[in-house]
Amino acid sequence: MxxxxxxxxxxxxxxxxxxxxxxxxxxxxxxxxxxxxxxxxxxxxxxSISNPDRIYAGDVWLFPKDITFEGYKRIFQDSMIWIGYKNSIIYTVVGTALNVTLTLMAAYALSRKDLKGRTVILMVLVFTMFFSGGLIPTYLVVKNLGMVNTMWAMILPKAVAVWNIIVTRAFFQSTIPDALLEAAKMDGCSNTKFFTKIVLPLSKPIIAVMVLFYAVGHWNSYFDALIYLNDESLYPLQLVLRNILIQNEAAANMVSDIGSYAAQQRISELIKYGVIIVATIPLLIIYPFVQKYFVKGVMIGGIKG
Missing domain, CATH: 1.10.12 (Lyase 2-enoyl-coa Hydratase; Chain  A, domain 2)
Structure with missing residues (x-):
């Protein structure tokens, strides 16, 4: 049988x-x-490491031709690139820490059945996903708060995302059972201690997801800097790269020591390709370390809401 x-x-x-x-x-x-x-x-x-003339000729499509690192050499010699890197790291680290902290606290509170008025609070939050004040009112609020041309203009206006709160709330509801809270209370555990000592250690997947979501958003953000920042010393890397790729201002400064216009154009092309790689490398390095948590957190966070 x-x-x-x-x-x-x-x-x-x-x-x-x-x-x-x-x-x-x-x-x-x-x-x-x-x-x-x-x-x-x-x-x-x-x-980014090929001869621009070979690129124009269509010879570069699978392997680099006439390898040169002149573009990267000039990129890393430019002080604005390093200033942009420093500012982007500050905005990303501080902003992500604030984003994740507020998102976890709000989501956990909304996942608790004993929170009075949680349905109304959630409806108000969801309402803001469909209707917002708009660009001009937001700018006026930031200006009246004295945050224009400061790092806080890049962090506080987008301190929390409602969709991320909803996903995190679904994770808590499907992962943290009510019986666990009741058992902790019987042992004399307070709400704060339960959240910090029990909930957070069990929430590594969703924390990794939120860190990745928020960090990528901060790292790629340039529009807020374009609106709120006037001082170049506060520019994030993405805004510096925008000036290189679109306005061509910074690229012109990098090749000002080259006499031939044709040579300047060739080096400028290398710089444009190089800065894209320079801006992408940090995220490519970080992602493999959070990938296993990322997939698990997204799947669990979407089970129920």
Missing amino acids: DVASNKKVVRNSRKTKEDIVFDVLNYVMLTIMLLAVLYPLYFIIIA
Whole structure:
């Protein structure tokens, strides 16, 4: 009976022609999507170290040609790049710490069934996802609070995201059972101690997700800096890169010592490719360390809400 049952299971587990066709098409489509995402980044990498003349000629598409690091050399010699890096790191670290702290506290409070008026509070929060004050009223608020041309203009106006609160609240509801709180209270545990000593250690996946979400948002942000900041010493890296890529101002300063206009244009192209890589590397380094928590946190946070 056991042998016959095993043979039957093996026969049933064999894939049909339809399953094989689906798998093949699935792999083909996923491979095409992967190449469509990865190749532009790969091209920028090889273009940043290739001779610009070979790029214009269409010779650079799979491997770098006439390798040169002149672009990176001039990028790292420019003081504004390092100022932008420093400011972006400050904005990202301070902003993410504040974002995650407020999001976790708000989400945990809203996940508690004994919080009076939590439905009304949640409705008010959700309302702000669909209707906001707009750019001009927000700017006036920031200005009246004296935050224009300060680092706080990059942090406080977006101190918390409602969607992230909802996702985190769903995680707490599906992961932290009410019985755990009741048992902790019987042992004399206060709400604050329960949150810091029990809830947070059990919430590493969602914390990693929130850190990644907020950190990427802060690192890539340039529009707020464009509106609120006037002092170049406060510019984040993304705004510095915008000036290089769009306005071409910083790139012109980097190649001002080159006499030939044609040579300046070639080096400027290398700089434009290089700054994209320089801005992307930190996130590429951090992501593999939080990936396992990222996938788990997103899946659990979306179970119920």
